Amino acid sequence: MACSLSRMAFRACLIPIIAGFWLSPSLAQKVDAVAVCKADKTDAGIAACTAVLKGRGDRKTKASALLSRAQSYWALKRLVEAEKDYSETIKLAPNFAALYRDRGQIRFGLGNGTGAMADFTVAIDKEPFNADNHANRGYLKLLAYDFEGAREDLRQGLFWQKDHPRSHYMMGLLHYSTGRYREAVAAIEQARTLGFKGNEGFITKARSHFYLNAYGLAEKEASEGLASFPTVYDLSEIRARARLAQNKSAEALADADTVVLAAPKYGRAYATRAAVKLAMKDLDAARADADKAIELDPKLFDANQVKAEILLAAGDKAGARALYAQSAARTDAKMAYDKTSRNVAAAWIIELDAPPPIIVAELDETELKARCETRDDPLRMQSCDRLVETAPTPQAKADMLILRSRARPYGQQIADLDLAVATMPDYLEAALARASGHISSYGYDGNIAPFERAWVDADSVVRRAAPDSQELRRALTVRGLVATSLGRHEEALADWSKLLQIEPDSAVWLQSYRATSLLMLGRPSEALVAAREADRLMPDDKKRIFGSRDLVLPLIETGQVDAALAEIEAWSARSPEQSQSQDVMRARALLARGDDAAALDLTNAVLSRGRIDIGAQAVRGIAQARLGNGLAAISDIDGALEGVSKDRTQASYEGLTPGFMSDLALHRGLARLQLRQVNFARVDFAEAIRLAPDRARPYAERARLALMAGSPAALTDIAMALRIEPAEPRWLALAARINLATGDTAAAERLATEALAAKAADPDLVLLRAKARLALGKFGPAVEDAAARLAVAPSDTEALLVRIEARTGQGNLKEALADAEAARASNGGDSRILLALAELKARNGDAPGAIGAFEEAVAKPDAALIANKRLGDLYAGIASDQLALGYYAKALELPAYKPEDETLKTAARAARDALIRKMAAPK
Secondary structure, eight states, rough: OSSOOOHHHHHHHHHHHOOOOOOOOOGGGGHHHHHHHHHSSSHHHHHHHHHHHOOOOOOOOOHHHHHHHHHHHHHOOOEEEHHHHHHHHHHHTTTTTTHHHHHHHHHHHHHOOOOOHHHHHHHHHHHHTOOHHHHHHHHHHTTTOOHHHHHHHHHHHHHOOOOOOOHHHHHHHHHHHHHHHHHHHHHHHHHHHHTTOOHHHHHHHHHHHTTTTHHHHHHHHHHHHHHHOOHHHHHHHHHHHHHHTTTOOOHHHHHHHHHHOTTTTTTHHHHHHHHHHHHHOOOHHHHHHHHOOOOOOOOHHHHHHHHHHHHHHHHOOHHHHHHHHHHHOOOOSHOOOOOHHHHHHHHHHHHHTTTOOOOGGGSSSSHHHHHHEEEEEETHHHHHHHHHHTOOHHHHHHHHHHHHHHOTTTTTTTHHHHHHHHHHHTOOOHHHHHHHHHHOOOSSSSOHHHHHHHHHHHHHHHSOOOOOOOOHHHHHHHHHHHHHTTHHHHHHHHHHHHHHHHHHGGGGHHHHHHHHHHOOOOOHHHHHHHHHHHHHHHHHHHHHHSHHHHHHHHHHTOOOOHHHHHHHHHHHHHOGGGGGHHHHHHHHHHHHHOOHHHHHHHHHHHHSSSSSOOHHHHHHHEEEEEEEEOOHHHHHHHHHHHHHOOOOOHHHTTOOOOEEEHHHHHHHHHHHHHOOOOHHHHHHHHHHHHHHOOOOHHHHHHHHHHHHHHHTTHHHHHHHHHHHHHTTTHHHHHHHHHHHHHHHHHHHHHHHHHHTTOOOOOOOHHHHHHHHHHHOHHHHHHHHHHHHHHHHHHHHOOOOHHHHHHHHHHOOEEEEEEEEHHHHOTTOOOOOHHHHHHHHHHTOOOHHHHHHHHHHHTTTTHHHHHHHHHHHHHHHTTOHHHHHHHHHHHHHHSOOSHHOOOOOOOOOOHHHHHHHHHHHSOO
16 A cells, blocks of 8 residues: 555654754764654664664654664565564554554554554544545445445545545555546546556556457556556556457567466466457367466456366356356345456356357348348358448449448447448548548547548548539538537538539538538528528427527527527427436526526536536636636636646537637636636636637737736737727726826726717726826816815815815915815725825925824835935924934935835935025024
8 A cells, every 4th residue: 555654754754753952962972863864764774773773862852763673674665674663652642644544554564454444443543534545445345345434535535635646546446446447537537637657546447448449548557557557567457458359469478478387376467468369269278277367266257267268168068057056046146246246157057058059151141131230130250241242243242241240339339330341442432431430439638549530531532523423512511520429510611502503402401511511610690591501490399409509509609699598488388308418408588688696597407417518617707707606617617628628529419619718718817816816817818819810808818917017018918909899898997097098188088988988887987087087187177187086075085185186286375275184084994095185385484284194194104215314304494403413314214115216315414504694504
């Protein structure tokens, strides 16, 4: 079991706690022994620790030495001595969870499962928030087949540390043990994403793929594992099984031989090689290997199963039935795959007791075809094989190979179809069938190679087929579907349009496909025309089957939300069984209408049904972002985008148009702003612009970020937003703010005026215009704007300051002074108001009043420098030279925080020097 906390790391964190200053003066002569004890993990270190323990150390000293010696024993795999020293250390320091965790792992290595379980339980009690503790105990329970107990421990650990890689791997191992192989694959992928790198992950994932009949994926996973861990023979064994399942007998045998050589006492190795040799018809060698496997591991289900298969192949039905009966009667099957083997054995007993089989070679062609086309016929594949063997001509053989391919599971059809094309290269039906086979072999794993190959075959038929032929029509259909899945919507649209010319009677579905392509090309208005035509032509009974999504989406994308909701209601009445798709579309329409809470509730209901729905997750993510739930929004949007990035075929299937994808990126950026993740938000806004460069809001939001950062790029982005939506009040208001910040006060005034005329919902906009007008010297209009702001917010300090400055600019000192007094009464703690009041009093000739206001401002840190300097000026003006010098000195002593502070200090210094020269001049 992997140690959750390495011994050296544990040493580093624990010893300072229990033995911080343990070298007492009385032990100073043993410094060398202590150093060796702590650092050396060999026998020399053990000897040094023993020497320290023989000395007269205190409790902490002994605990430290015992722990070092225990770790040295552990490093040397002397587990008995390590356990003893850990136990002694625990007696001296019983409150440290890591001691119990380490001793538990040592006891596990000694085969003391009960003691290890007890230690891990104590570790959990002392550190319940540490996922490693839960994982350790969960692993022990897993080994004891206590799957529910293991699941509970792992869930507890992941509750406290959701990104704990080992817990995710063990959850995958648990899923594998209980037969939940897809969940096992997902959990191991999650563990790897978080950094889990052990060979166990490759083994468990490869076996999970194998039991899911995904033999190609199992082989790939095992091969990748062997590239990193070439000596792990379990990987070679499962790869042998996977290759055997794909009829790669030679490669499988090579792997099986490798395992037998690497692990001659491993029963499963011989069972696997027996299965390979059975497939290669080497019955004697297969039987010898099976017997060896049973000898080494009598309880191995696989060994008994392959032995029974060998006996069957040799004609010994009685012997095979006896072995199957033994397996079927066993009650010790714990793992899911063992239970499956037991069930297979029971099924074989039923089959062996059944009547004699039909002889395929005696059936005529008509019955062979019927059986080959019947899904559940037990002689299906044999009938197909017989048809291929007896085909009289190359074309007939190609047809029979195509027929046989349809009898095979998805993902295993291509070999027959390749053979059909090779048998008659000019036969267009074979190429078309292979194109369809490639499509059906897609594993929904993001690997789009099957679609690429399907496109090549379909394109080949299009180029070779006669005009107006059925082959041309079918090839165009296949090529269009493949192009749609690959995201080549321009090519798909061209194929649908060409088919519409060739086959106008099929307009009902061709127009539907055209609508999808146009939507994915960002042309919703044209898509709506095509969708309406498809809806007009489609019979009511077909509408009930195919639904109305192709019409609803263009309606939403073109802003016709009410019409979309009405169509969804009609769709619901026609096809209530399609409620999932209807609810997702309804939520998307509500989102487009701005009813974010309703969209959130509806998508929550959809996703609570347990089905993965990328479209619903995407809608919920946008709704969460708009409602201020940033963290939840990012999680949902990340999930949706990850689903599309892993499998690009999902984009058109889920209706994730470029505009909607742009909205996802935009709202993820807005959600990240809620969490103050500004740099990530900027990246998201750039992505939203890339996906839909004709939308204004991403430019505006990026401009807002640039304004916050003081970047001139804000002007470029807001200009783009206004070019797209020149009359949008929000962008006009933002543009006004940006221009004011960059010093273009004339533009700021103009844009603010336009925004106010457009009823922009920005309460500070009139104040912004007042500031712009003040900077332009338009004092009268600035006063009016400030008054308008104060009418709705009487205590707005910014507005009061603007009006004070504007009235001062008008020369209306009396009213400016009245404003300053009123502002002081309402917000006397604002240093800017005190300074403005003091300056006004000084200009009005009220030196005592000005001095009083400045002295009050001196107590404000942000005003102390200018207030001291101005007090010096005022006292100098009334010939109080000593007081003036004192205030100048105070000003010069204060630190400068801004560039203008240095200017003030320079002015104060010059004034002080001038006053000193004046005082020193002869009278």
